[in-house]
Amino acid sequence: MEINQLLKKGVDMIKDRKYGNPVLEATMVLEELLNVDRVHIYTHGKDGVSEDVVNKFMEAMEKRSKGYPIQYIIGRKEFMGLDFYIREGVLIPRGDTEILVEYVLRYIDEKYGDRRVNVLELGIGSGAISLSIAHYNRKAKIYGVDLYSTPLEVAEENRIRLGLDNVSFYRGDLFQGIEGLNMEGKFHIIASNPPYIPSEEMDSLQEEVREYEPANALDGGEDGLAFYRRIIPESKDYLIDGGLLIFEIGYDQGKRIENMMMSEGFKDIKILKDLQGLDRVVYGVME
Numbered sequence: 001m002e003i004n005q006l007l008k009k010g011v012d013m014i015k016d017r018k019y020g021n022p023v024l025e026a027t028m029v030l031e032e033l034l035n036v037d038r039v040h041i042y043t044h045g046k047d048g049v050s051e052d053v054v055n056k057f058m059e060a061m062e063k064r065s066k067g068y069p070i071q072y073i074i075g076r077k078e079f080m081g082l083d084f085y086i087r088e089g090v091l092i093p094r095g096d097t098e099i100l101v102e103y104v105l106r107y108i109d110e111k112y113g114d115r116r117v118n119v120l121e122l123g124i125g126s127g128a129i130s131l132s133i134a135h136y137n138r139k140a141k142i143y144g145v146d147l148y149s150t151p152l153e154v155a156e157e158n159r160i161r162l163g164l165d166n167v168s169f170y171r172g173d174l175f176q177g178i179e180g181l182n183m184e185g186k187f188h189i190i191a192s193n194p195p196y197i198p199s200e201e202m203d204s205l206q207e208e209v210r211e212y213e214p215a216n217a218l219d220g221g222e223d224g225l226a227f228y229r230r231i232i233p234e235s236k237d238y239l240i241d242g243g244l245l246i247f248e249i250g251y252d253q254g255k256r257i258e259n260m261m262m263s264e265g266f267k268d269i270k271i272l273k274d275l276q277g278l279d280r281v282v283y284g285v286m287e
């Protein structure tokens with residue numbers, strides 16, 4: 001079969017999905033299978049494709065037609081200009097999360113310049129946040145904690161692929177993960193994109209997310225704020241004076257999390273909006 005015919009077949013199979021981009025997705029899968037770039041696909045439409053590739057491609061389109069996320073099919077997602085390996089069991093990095101990373105990088109630059117800072121990330125998933133901070137600021141020393149083994153495996157694989165030696169990952173329940181490292185009062189920054197979807201809204205997430213992404217990376221308890229409620233008070237034991245606590249948050253959680261931080265004594269609390277104009281990040285400084 002020719003590339004063009006195969007693509008058209010694939011597009012037809014996934015074109016009725018509500019969320020997605022059939023032409024782009026079919027092309028991405030074929031790029032991956034043929035190990036070529038997009039330009040090659042578009043300029044070699046008449047090339048023949050082996051039966052093995054046809055079968056693998058059809059299998060992938062079949063999965064996608066049932067809502068399986070394209071990023072798990074191709075096994076990667078770009079984040080902060082870096083290529084992250086991902087698989088089922090880790091949350092797919094979201095573009096909105098770059099807002100948090102960009103803020104942290106700018107903050108380190110402006111406040112600490114070339115000095116070495118310690119950063120703690122709670123809940124690492126694929127490692128996208130920890131590793132992109134580490135990549136763009138080689139002087140930073142990053143500690144990442146997760147409770148689950150798949151994120152720890154995937155993040156470590158990404159660390160090796162990106163060739164970063166300024167990041168270490170630890171297993172544990174939030175701050176328990178770094179118990180015994182003697183890091184109390186030593187973090188310049190604590191960052192987290194915790195699960196924040198209210199439990200009762202889990203059923204109404206789009207199929208891609210609801211059926212295939214890890215619920216334990218999404219479900220934030222009854223009001224979605226369970227992790228903020230734990231992290232905010234505990235973080236005070238681990239931050240330096242003047243240290244920064246920064247979170248990704250749900251679009252309607254800004255005010256409530258701001259209040260939680262305020263009542264724990266954090267100062268200079270600000271909310272950053274995403275490209276849709278919705279609250280996405282909140283941060284504050286421990287005095």
Ligand code: GLN
Pocket residue numbers: 094193194195196197209217218219248
């Ligand atoms: N932004 C994700 C979503 O809505 C949620 C991520 C999270 O709970 N931390 O799919």
